[in-house]
Amino acid sequence: MIIENDLKLDFKDVLIRPKRSTLESRNDVDIERTFRFVHSGLEWTGFPLIAANMDVVGTMAVARALSRFGAMTALHKHYPAESLISFFRDEDTANVFYSLGTTEADYDKFQAVKAKAPVGKLCLDVANGYTERFVRFIARMRKENPDIVIMAGNVVTGDMAEALLLAGADIIKVGIGPGSVCTTRKMTGVGYPQLSAIIECADAAHGLKGQVCGDGGCTVPGDISKAYGAGADFVMLGGMLAGHDECEGDIRYEERGGQKVPVAMTFYGMSSDTAMHKYAGGVASYRASEGKTVEVPYRGPVDGTMQEIMGGVRSMMTYIGATKLKEVSKRTTFVRVGAQLNTVFGG
Ligand SMILES: NC(=O)C1=CN([C@@H]2O[C@H](COP(=O)(O)OP(=O)(O)OC[C@H]3O[C@@H](n4cnc5c(N)ncnc54)[C@H](OP(=O)(O)O)[C@@H]3O)[C@@H](O)[C@H]2O)C=CC1
Numbered sequence: 001m002i003i004e005n006d007l008k009l010d011f012k013d014v015l016i017r018p019k020r021s022t023l024e025s026r027n028d029v030d031i032e033r034t035f036r037f038v039h040s041g042l043e044w045t046g047f048p049l050i051a052a053n054m055d056v057v058g059t060m061a062v063a064r065a066l067s068r069f070g071a072m073t074a075l076h077k078h079y080p081a082e083s084l085i086s087f088f089r090d091e092d093t094a095n096v097f098y099s100l101g102t103t104e105a106d107y108d109k110f111q112a113v114k115a116k117a118p119v120g121k122l123c124l125d126v127a128n129g130y131t132e133r134f135v136r137f138i139a140r141m142r143k144e145n146p147d148i149v150i151m152a153g154n155v156v157t158g159d160m161a162e163a164l165l166l167a168g169a170d171i172i173k174v175g176i177g178p179g180s181v182c183t184t185r186k187m188t189g190v191g192y193p194q195l196s197a198i199i200e201c202a203d204a205a206h207g208l209k210g211q212v213c214g215d216g217g218c219t220v221p222g223d224i225s226k227a228y229g230a231g232a233d234f235v236m237l238g239g240m241l242a243g244h245d246e247c248e249g250d251i252r253y254e255e256r257g258g259q260k261v262p263v264a265m266t267f268y269g270m271s272s273d274t275a276m277h278k279y280a281g282g283v284a285s286y287r288a289s290e291g292k293t294v295e296v297p298y299r300g301p302v303d304g305t306m307q308e309i310m311g312g313v314r315s316m317m318t319y320i321g322a323t324k325l326k327e328v329s330k331r332t333t334f335v336r337v338g339a340q341l342n343t344v345f346g347g
């Protein structure tokens with residue numbers, strides 16, 4: 001029996017220590033980054049935030065809205081080929097990932113889309129990025145698509161981040177079990193605290209000139225700043241982007257003052273009963289669901305949330321004296337804390 005005694009940390013366990021700074025305004029910082037991807041050799045510039053490839057948030061409408069902020073979207077896997085063909089053929093998709101798993105059906109659909117429309121970025125997304133099958137799949141996709149940016153995951157340790165990079169991924173997606181609608185840790189006992197997972201995978205990936213995307217577990221804008229501080233090149237969000245007009249899913253209305261007003265929207269994990277009933281005709285007898293279905297408050301257009309997120313990141317940068325987002329991880333010192341919020345009037 002091996003027990004790792006090093007303490008592993010989550011976003012809630014740390015704060016970022018302020019540092020002396022010459023910056024005078026939150027308007028003076030640059031939250032864009034430019035990356036050149038190691039295998040595809042392509043370059044991308046923008047605000048490195050990605051809407052998760054989940055039914056509710058990985059939508060074409062979210063992609064259009066986030067792109068106006070220079071941010072990205074990984075479309076969910078369940079759009080029919082025809083919709084994907086017209087989207088990738090007719091719209092600006094510099095900030096859009098086409099997502100797929102390792103099934104033959106996913107592969108065939110991608111081949112059909114690729115034959116008719118230019119796809120520049122792929123998100124190879126499976127729950128468990130530790131399988132030999134997944135490594136082989138990445139290698140095959142890289143060989144067949146030398147000029148496409150490939151993001152792949154999920155993993156949480158440096159050894160496997162390296163393995164996926166060496167197999168052909170440009171960006172490693174990091175996170176097992178931190179998600180807002182994830183029940184993997186509860187159901188399986190498997191996982192890794194997200195802040196440490198990002199730190200360790202970033203260290204491994206950067207050594208090989210790859211990038212990492214911290215996926216899951218951000219609950220407030222400050223968590224996104226901590227993810228960048230830990231070394232995440234990109235941050236992926238599900239729950240924080242749910243509940244908006246551009247999302248897919250049912251809105252619940254309530255009668256208020258004689259008017260019907262929208263109050264809540266459904267959000268669910270891609271491994272939840274809801275998703276499995278929708279796409280697989282139920283939960284296979286040998287599996288258990290590893291996601292849940294929740295209601296989130298209705299929040300109107302996603303623009304407001306994006307402004308809050310970007311404002312939070314800009315402010316963090318002035319607190320630590322980082323002019324460019326690229327400098328944030330170098331200028332970050334985390335302090336371990338026992339508590340970080342004053343909850344006297346609620347969370
Ligand atoms: N980041 C995270 O912590 C997690 C994320 N998710 C999200 O939900 C999506 C749907 O997940 P899901 O339908 O469960 O699976 P995936 O879409 O990831 O993959 C399914 C394939 O992997 C095989 N597999 C082997 N071991 C596992 C395992 N432990 N968990 C899942 N699949 C396994 C499955 O075979 P078989 O079914 O025969 O076993 C199947 O062939 C994922 O693509 C991901 O986006 C889901 C869970 C965890």
Ligand SMILES: Nc1nc2c(ncn2[C@@H]2O[C@H](COP(=O)(O)O)[C@@H](O)[C@H]2O)c(=O)[nH]1
Nearest residue numbers: 052179180182216217238239269270271291
């Ligand atoms: N274990 C599960 N993880 C899931 C499921 N559906 C999505 N996910 C992961 O969560 C992130 C988003 O996290 P959030 O905290 O920002 O909401 C997403 O990108 C997936 O990696 C699921 O059913 N089970």
Ligand SMILES: [K+]
Nearest residue numbers: 052053054125
């Ligand atoms: K995802």
